Structures are given as structure tokens and as C-alpha cells.
Amino acid sequence: MLGNRQFYHETIRKIIVAFGTLFNDIHIVRKNNSGAVIQSMKVPLAYGPKQKFLARLDQDADLQSKVAITLPRLGFEIQDMQYDPARKLNRVQKFKKVKSSASNADKLDTQFMPVPYNLGIELYAMAKQSDDALQIVEQILPFFQPDYTLTINDMTDMGIKRDVPIVLESVSYEDSYRGDYGDRRAIIYTLSFTSKFYLYGPVTSGKIIKSVQVDQYANVQTEAPKREQRYTVAPNPATADADDDFGFNETVSFFQDAKTFDPATGEDKS
Numbered sequence: 001m002l003g004n005r006q007f008y009h010e011t012i013r014k015i016i017v018a019f020g021t022l023f024n025d026i027h028i029v030r031k032n033n034s035g036a037v038i039q040s041m042k043v044p045l046a047y048g049p050k051q052k053f054l055a056r057l058d059q060d061a062d063l064q065s066k067v068a069i070t071l072p073r074l075g076f077e078i079q080d081m082q083y084d085p086a087r088k089l090n091r092v093q094k095f096k097k098v099k100s101s102a103s104n105a106d107k108l109d110t111q112f113m114p115v116p117y118n119l120g121i122e123l124y125a126m127a128k129q130s131d132d133a134l135q136i137v138e139q140i141l142p143f144f145q146p147d148y149t150l151t152i153n154d155m156t157d158m159g160i161k162r163d164v165p166i167v168l169e170s171v172s173y174e175d176s177y178r179g180d181y182g183d184r185r186a187i188i189y190t191l192s193f194t195s196k197f198y199l200y201g202p203v204t205s206g207k208i209i210k211s212v213q214v215d216q217y218a219n220v221q222t223e224a225p226k227r228e229q230r231y232t233v234a235p236n237p238a239t240a241d242a243d244d245d246f247g248f249n250e251t252v253s254f255f256q257d258a259k260t261f262d263p264a265t266g267e268d269k270s
Helices: 011-022 050-059 130-138
Strands: 027-031 037-042 045-047 073-083 094-098 107-112 115-127 147-155 160-175 187-199 204-207 212-217 227-236 247-254 260-262 267-269
Touching: 011 045, 011 073, 011 115, 011 147, 011 160, 011 187, 027 130, 050 115, 115 130, 130 187, 147 187, 212 260
Parallel strands: 045 073
Antiparallel strands: 027 037, 073 115, 094 107, 107 204, 115 187, 147 160, 160 187, 212 227, 227 247, 260 267
8 A cells, every 4th residue: 555565563453452451450349238348340341332232231131131241341442533633743754773683783674753643432331230330430530630641562663662641531421221110221431532642654674874985076077087086984883783872984085097986896997
């Protein structure tokens, strides 16, 4: 696509996995009238739309059935994805990284700056008892003021880690109980989040330039122009990698011959 080879950095997948991990260890307790704990349970979490869980509830009217979907539970899904111009980076700048393996020590990976996007995600807290739902919500809201920041390995190949804010936008409430005796009640809190992340383009590999040579000619209009001067630049030390702290050696040579440099052989020829 667009003249590039196939690439997939799993960025959106990493965001979804990290988001789900935030809410994967929420517990609730139930107490009797004397305040003693009679039940403690971990709230299950799954990726999927809210309508899927509600349809499962409606299909099983038997409140005692062991195969009915259990409440409370948490579900989440992607809602939308939008470009964020406020976080736009300089499109001509690049990330650079030298290959770490000995066989590729003279290779340099480059990648253009990423593109900012906002990912809308909704989290559903579903319960049949109001107290269960409130326990879930109160274990989530205090951590978002209004954002919670995750550190994600954005680009493992380039060694890039980035902080990704998860912003809580709104909280809404819904009670699906309609009054029929056979209906199962589902209290639903919907928490809307926005994840501010970046999408990366392809990584390009190339050789590292370790020396530059420029020959200057006095009169290029003649049939066989004579070179007058050669300017050479090389890193100091010569063993420096692209991401090292190094200087340069500059050399200027003068000639009176009519030779030319052959890049294929690396020699001067008449």
C-alpha cells in the first residue's frame, strides 16, 4: 500500500490489551445484615458490545439456570478513532536506531514521526444489584482525574516507549429492568474513555554512511575537466556507531592531475 511493504506494529492491539488489564482485577464483596462478609468474587471481564450481553440475558428467562450469563461483569469495546491535530509532530523528523546484532552492525533503522490519534473506548459495568454496580464504579473512578497514564512499548524494534493517557470523558447510568416478573434486571454503568496514542509507519533499513568525499573541479564545461580539490569527512573515532557521541575528521587535498574517482573500485583513474 502507498508504495511500502507490509507492516503491522500491533499498536491498537497493545492499547486494547493494556486497557483491559486495568480492569482485570476488580473484586466485590457481599455482606449480611450484621456486616459480615458472606461472599467475595472477582468481576469477570470480556471484550464485546453491551448488546451482546443484554441479548444473552433476554434469551434466558430462567433465573435459576446455571448456564445463564452471570452478573456482575465488565465488558468493553472500541467506539471510534479520530485524528488529533493538536498533537501533530514534525512529519520530516525521524527516529533512528543502529542494528544491535554483530552481523547488522553497519545497518541503520529509520522511521518517520508517528501520527496522533484518539481511540474511543467504552467500559460497561453490569450488575443485577445496585450495591454490586456501585462497588465496581467506586473502585475505578478515583484513579481517573480525569486521566490515568499507561507506559506502553510502542515500537519494540526501535526501542520506543511512550506514555499513553487514558482520559475518562463521561459516566452514564441505565437500568434495563422493565417491570415484568420474568425479566432479569441489569444495572449498567457506561464509562466512556479516550486513549491518546500514536500510529507508526514502516521501518526502513539502510547502511550507515561512515565517510563523505567530494571532488571539486575548476571547469566542468571542458571535455576533460581537471579536479582541483578533494574534501573528505569521516567520524572520529572511525569505529563510532550512528547513535554514539563522536566528532569528525575533515581533510582537504589538492590535485593537479586530470584523474577522476571511480566509486565502484574506490580508486582514482585517468
